[in-house]
Structure formats: structure tokens, C-alpha cells
Amino acid sequence: MLSDDILYMSVRELGSQIQARKIRxxxxxxxxxxxxxxxxxKLGAVATITSKLALQQAKQAEKEIDAGxxxxxxxxxxxxxxxxxxxxxxxxxxxxxxxxxxxxxYDATLIRKxxxxxxxxxxxxxxxxxxGGGGYSNAxxxxxxxxxxxxxxxxxxxxxxxxxGAAVPSALVAFAIGSETLGSIITPSAFSGxxxxxxxxxxxxxxxxxxxxxxxxxxxxxxxxxxxxxxVLAAIAGxxxxxxxxxxxxxxxxxxxxxxxxxxxxxxxxIGVIRPDFKAEGDPxxxxxxxxxxxxxxxxxxxLEEMExxxxxxxxxxVTLYSSEAASIFRPFIQSxxxxxxxxxxxxxxxxxxxxxPATDYLDSFxxxxxxxxxxxxxxxxxxxxxxxxxxxxxxRIDVDFNxxxxxxxxxxSDKPGGKPSDKSADKPADKTTAKPTTTPxxxxxxxxxxxxxxxxxxxxxxxPCGFTKENLPVGIQFVAPALADDTCIGFAxxxxxxxxxxxxxxSGF
Amino acid sequence: xxGITRREFHRLAAAGAxxxxxxxxxxxxxxxxxxxxxxxxxxxxxxxxxxxLTADQEKKVQEAIAEREKDIAALRSRTLPYDLEPAFVxxxxxxxxxxxxxx
Numbered sequence: 001m002l003s004d005d006i007l008y009m010s011v012r013e014l015g016s017q018i019q020a021r022k023i024r025x026x027x028x029x030x031x032x033x034x035x036x037x038x039x040x041x042k043l044g045a046v047a048t049i050t051s052k053l054a055l056q057q058a059k060q061a062e063k064e065i066d067a068g069x070x071x072x073x074x075x076x077x078x079x080x081x082x083x084x085x086x087x088x089x090x091x092x093x094x095x096x097x098x099x100x101x102x103x104x105x106y107d108a109t110l111i112r113k114x115x116x117x118x119x120x121x122x123x124x125x126x127x128x129x130x131x132g133g134g135g136y137s138n139a140x141x142x143x144x145x146x147x148x149x150x151x152x153x154x155x156x157x158x159x160x161x162x163x164x165g166a167a168v169p170s171a172l173v174a175f176a177i178g179s180e181t182l183g184s185i186i187t188p189s190a191f192s193g194x195x196x197x198x199x200x201x202x203x204x205x206x207x208x209x210x211x212x213x214x215x216x217x218x219x220x221x222x223x224x225x226x227x228x229x230x231x232v233l234a235a236i237a238g239x240x241x242x243x244x245x246x247x248x249x250x251x252x253x254x255x256x257x258x259x260x261x262x263x264x265x266x267x268x269x270x271i272g273v274i275r276p277d278f279k280a281e282g283d284p285x286x287x288x289x290x291x292x293x294x295x296x297x298x299x300x301x302x303x304l305e306e307m308e309x310x311x312x313x314x315x316x317x318x319v320t321l322y323s324s325e326a327a328s329i330f331r332p333f334i335q336s337x338x339x340x341x342x343x344x345x346x347x348x349x350x351x352x353x354x355x356x357x358p359a360t361d362y363l364d365s366f367x368x369x370x371x372x373x374x375x376x377x378x379x380x381x382x383x384x385x386x387x388x389x390x391x392x393x394x395x396x397r398i399d400v401d402f403n404x405x406x407x408x409x410x411x412x413x414s415d416k417p418g419g420k421p422s423d424k425s426a427d428k429p430a431d432k433t434t435a436k437p438t439t440t441p442x443x444x445x446x447x448x449x450x451x452x453x454x455x456x457x458x459x460x461x462x463x464x465p466c467g468f469t470k471e472n473l474p475v476g477i478q479f480v481a482p483a484l485a486d487d488t489c490i491g492f493a494x495x496x497x498x499x500x501x502x503x504x505x506x507x508s509g510f
Numbered sequence: 511x512x513g514i515t516r517r518e519f520h521r522l523a524a525a526g527a528x529x530x531x532x533x534x535x536x537x538x539x540x541x542x543x544x545x546x547x548x549x550x551x552x553x554x555x556x557x558x559x560x561x562x563l564t565a566d567q568e569k570k571v572q573e574a575i576a577e578r579e580k581d582i583a584a585l586r587s588r589t590l591p592y593d594l595e596p597a598f599v600x601x602x603x604x605x606x607x608x609x610x611x612x613x
Contacts, residue, residue, distance in 0.1 A: 313584035366596035
């Protein structure tokens with residue numbers, strides 16, 4: 001077996017070692033498989049370990065590399081995929097008991113692209129059932145049970161990409177693929193200390209991924225460094241005739257620019273800072289870590305300016321959009337007796353309630369979405385990226401009821417999970433742009449709802465670790481960029497990681 | 511589905527076919543009986559019209575809907591410009607290219 005030092009390497013480092021034939025794909029795969037067997041159950045990270053396929057792919061990779069046919073930086077690299085991606089002949093459970101025996105006869109486009117790049121599928125990873133489409137009340141809302149944060153296993157790994165959240169920082173895989181509709185990559189990345197990228201909507205084909213919301217679902221890499229996210233994205237991005245919403249604009253992963261001597265890496269770069277009211281809703285330790293991260297960015301030469309989002313009811317719009325689409329997608333299931341087989345009661349209730357969203361609300365949300373796209377694009381004329389805390393609180397304990405009333409910041413508590421972001425706070429008077437409210441003003445805290453706003457507009461974002469609490473729980477900072485500027489947010493996060501060490505911390509005991 | 515003439519439409523409207531107070535047969539069936547559907551189609555089991563929920567779940571669904579009504583008030587309170595179209599665009603699809611028929 002290979003040493004932990006090797007297995008905790010970044011994809012970039014592993015790739016260069018494989019190319020130099022210092023690390024052999026079969027040995028690397030066997031080592032990750034052994035860790036999946038050993039630690040997977042303890043962390044609740046795994047749905048299915050794909051040993052047979054993995055060893056077959058590893059032998060093939062080794063043979064090709066030995067013959068001088070090196071395909072690129074993912075050749076021979078073992079990865080895990082959230083269990084909502086179709087894999088030919090291997091169970092795809094969507095994390096839900098009613099689909100425990102579901103097997104597709106084809107691979108999702110993303111899986112095919114990674115296979116073409118020479119990557120090795122070692123596991124299907126755990127997830128919240130149906131990606132939490134109906135809402136969920138606790139970390140156990142999954143066929144696979146709760147996934148645990150490797151840095152403190154009494155706490156949740158985050159959701160709905162919970163398996164990737166647990167598996168990446170504990171080096172059960174070299175990287176993983178997650179999905180996000182409304183916070184499901186950013187949240188587990190924040191809670192588990194992962195560098196997780198939510199690409200621009202349409203950047204990655206959704207073909208073969210469980211559809212929760214046709215217009216909001218995104219697939220993206222969850223890695224140990226921001227730079228690795230760029231490498232993986234380069235392999236999975238691109239137009240796919242099987243997904244008409246996939247974009248034709250090519251994604252080019254640019255290596256970090258060399259900084260001229262005497263110049264700071266982010267000199268003169270303009271960053272918009274979304275600072276929530278931590279006193280009202282956040283955690284003081286998260287606030288402290290966020291402030292230190294901002295200082296790091298200043299130290300790199302960036303110009304920081306506090307700002308707020310345009311005035312819209314982002315959360316209501318996002319929830320209306322995805323829940324209406326989920327209700328349409330799952331209607332036959334919701335109306336069947338199989339609904340009762342779901343683990344979480346909130347999930348059942350939420351899915352049924354979603355059947356009755358009025359069409360006018362759905363369409364109005366889509367009309368406001370037009371305005372939000374325009375207004376957020378204008379904002380990026382002033383800033384290259386926006387930064388915000390990925391979540392306002394660290395990971396909740398594994399046994400917390402998410403529906404229970406939140407404690408105040410002073411009492412310190414858990415955050416509400418990925419399905420419905422609670423990153424809200426009080427704010428300044430509204431700077432109205434368009435679609436002014438006529439009767440009920442928007443909840444002022446919505447001016448900081450960056451997860452909802454950026455998902456509605458389909459913008460890319462990356463969350464990277466920026467600190468740890470006294471309980472050894474990771475804290476994340478997110479960088480949000482304009483549509484199709486995925487490389488911009490990766491670049492900022494990469495520079496941040498060059499100036500910080502948080503992403504290098506390893507969980508003890510794994 | 512077959513259409514009806516404007517005259518037929520007005521006759522039915524005047525007769526209260528759209529009143530909705532009493533259940534009436536669908537308009538198309540009132541005037542122009544449809545051809546019976548093929549057996550394979552009619553034989554397909556329909557999903558149950560009543561959801562298979564317990565009384566407690568039914569209550570919670572109603573509570574969830576009420577909660578959503580509150581959440582969505584901010585959205586509904588906005589007056590949207592008349593010409594604001596949704597962010598999605600319906601696109602026509604060109605027919606697949608067929609090779610010219612010979613002969």
C-alpha cells in the first residue's frame with residue numbers, strides 16, 4: 001500500500017508522479033480502495049465501492065502509460081462520484097431507499113468524459129436522498145445514513161453531496177464529483193474543508209445525472225485544492241448534444257500566472273465583499289476566520305469593497321424554481337406508494353407540497369430571474385469576483401434537527417443545511433434597481449443570500465477552507481465569478497491557497 | 511384533437527358549458543365525441559388521484575403550503591414590467607435533415 005503522504009497528494013501532484021511512472025495506477029487504486037473499505041463505513045461516505053471496474057480501469061491505464069500513451073493529468077487518478085450519476089451496470093441509488101436497486105444501462109456524460117481522460121471510478125459516494133429536493137430535517141436523510149465530517153466525526157459532512165464531502169478530505173479518493181442545485185457543493189465543501197467548485201450552469205453536461213431541477217442543476221469537482229478543480233473541470237466541461245443546455249463556450253484551464261518580482265498576486269484586483277450580520281445569524285468563529293481571510297486577500301494586493309446584492313427575494317425565487325421542477329420530474333413517484341419509503345418525513349411533505357406551486361409563481365420567478373441575471377452581470381462591471389463566507393456557521397452535530405429553532409449566535413449553534421440556505425442577515429437600506437416591491441419589501445437579509453442569488457443566475461463559485469473552529473470544524477470562504485468565468489474564481493481561490501495553509505490540514509485518525 | 515367552429519363554441523358557452531358550477535363533460539366530448547383510445551393506452555394504470563398520505567402527513571402538507579404562501583409573499587408583491595419575459599426561451603427545432611428522395 002502507498003503511504004498516506006502520497007494518498008493525500010493533490011491530483012496535480014499525483015498526475016505528475018504517474019506521468020513520471022513513480023506512482024503506478026494499479027497500486028494507487030488498490031490503496032484508495034483499501035481506504036474506502038476501511039474508513040468508508042465509519043464516515044458514511046460510500047454508496048458502492050466499484051473495485052472490479054476500478055482495477056480493470058487501473059490496469060488499462062497502466063498498460064497505456066507504459067506504452068507511452070499518457071492521456072493527461074487525470075490518467076490513472078482514482079475518483080468517486082455522487083450516487084446520482086448514472087453508471088452502466090452499477091447501482092445508482094440517488095441516496096433513496098425506493099431506488100436502492102436502480103441500475104442504468106448507460107454512463108452519464110460526465111462519467112464517460114472522465115473515463116476518456118483515463119480517470120478511475122473507485123466508488124459511488126453517499127448523498128442525501130433525492131439531493132434533498134423536498135427538504136430534509138437531519139443528516140440521516142439518506143439510504144446510506146449520515147456522512148460525517150472527517151475533522152470531527154460527531155458533526156455532519158454537509159449535503160446534499162455528503163459522501164464527496166466526507167471522502168475527499170480523508171483521502172478515500174483523489175477527487176470527487178458532486179452536484180448543486182442550491183448549495184449542495186458549497187455546503188459540504190465548507191463543512192468538511194474541501195475545495196469545491198460549482199461551475200457555471202451549462203458548463204458541464206447534466207446527461208445521466210438525476211434531474212432535480214433542469215434549470216438549476218450543476219455538476220462539479222470537489223477536490224483538495226482549487227487548482228485541482230480546474231484540472232477536473234477541463235476534463236468534464238463542454239457541449240454535449242445529449243444536454244441541450246450545455247454551453248459551447250470552451251473552458252480553458254489556465255495555469256496560474258507567474259507573478260512578477262515585487263508584485264503581489266492579486267495586485268489591483270477588485271473584490272466585492274458580502275459581509276453578513278454575524279451577530280444576528282452567524283457564528284463568531286466563522287466571522288473571525290472570514291476576517292482573517294479578507295486580510296490575506298488584502299495582503300495579496302486585492303482591493304476589497306463591501307457591497308450588497310440587488311434587492312430580490314432570492315430564496316423564495318430559488319425554492320419556487322427548483323421545487324416546481326422537482327414536482328414535475330417526480331410527480332409519478334410522489335403519487336405512488338413508494339413515496340413512503342423515503343427516509344425523511346420532511347422530504348415527503350416537501351415533495352407533496354411542491355405539487356401545488358401555482359404556475360404563475362413559477363413563471364414570475366423565471367421573469368425575475370431575467371432581471372437578476374442582468375443586475376448581477378452589472379455588478380461584475382465593478383468587481384472581478386465576490387467573496388462571502390461559504391456558510392455562516394460550521395457543520396452541525398450529526399443528531400441535530402434542522403427544523404428546530406435556531407439558537408442565537410451567542411448561544412452558538414448549527415447552520416441549516418444545503419437545501420435552503422440560511423445565509424441571511426440584516427442589511428443597509430435597499431438600493432433598488434428594478435422590479436421594485438409595491439407592497440411587501442423584501443426581507444433585508446436577502447441582500448446577502450449569495451448562494452441563492454448565484455444559483456438563480458447560474459454563476460460559478462468555489463468554496464475553499466479558510467480556517468477551523470476550536471472544535472476542529474472547517475470554515476469556508478466562497479469566491480463567486482461572472483457566468484462562464486469559472487477560471488476567474490478558481491484563480492482567486494488558487495492564489496488564496498498559495499498564501500494560506502488551511503487546505504493542507506489533514507483530519508487525524510484517517 | 512379536433513377543433514370546433516366559432517358558432518359551436520358560442521352556443522356551448524351560452525349554454526353554460528363553462529360555468530363550472532356543475533360538473534360538465536369536457537367540451538370536446540360534448541360536441542364531438544373522440545375516437546376511443548387504443549386499448550394499450552386505456553389499459554395503462556393511472557396514478558391515484560388521492561395521494562397516499564396519513565392524516566398527520568396531510569396536515570403537515572397543508573402547513574408546508576401555508577408556510578410557502580408566507581415565503582412567497584415578497585415575490586408576489588412585485589409588479590413586473592409588462593414586457594419582462596421569462597429567462598427561459600422556447601426554441602423551435604428544425605426538422606432533422608433528410609436526404610432527398612430519389613426517383
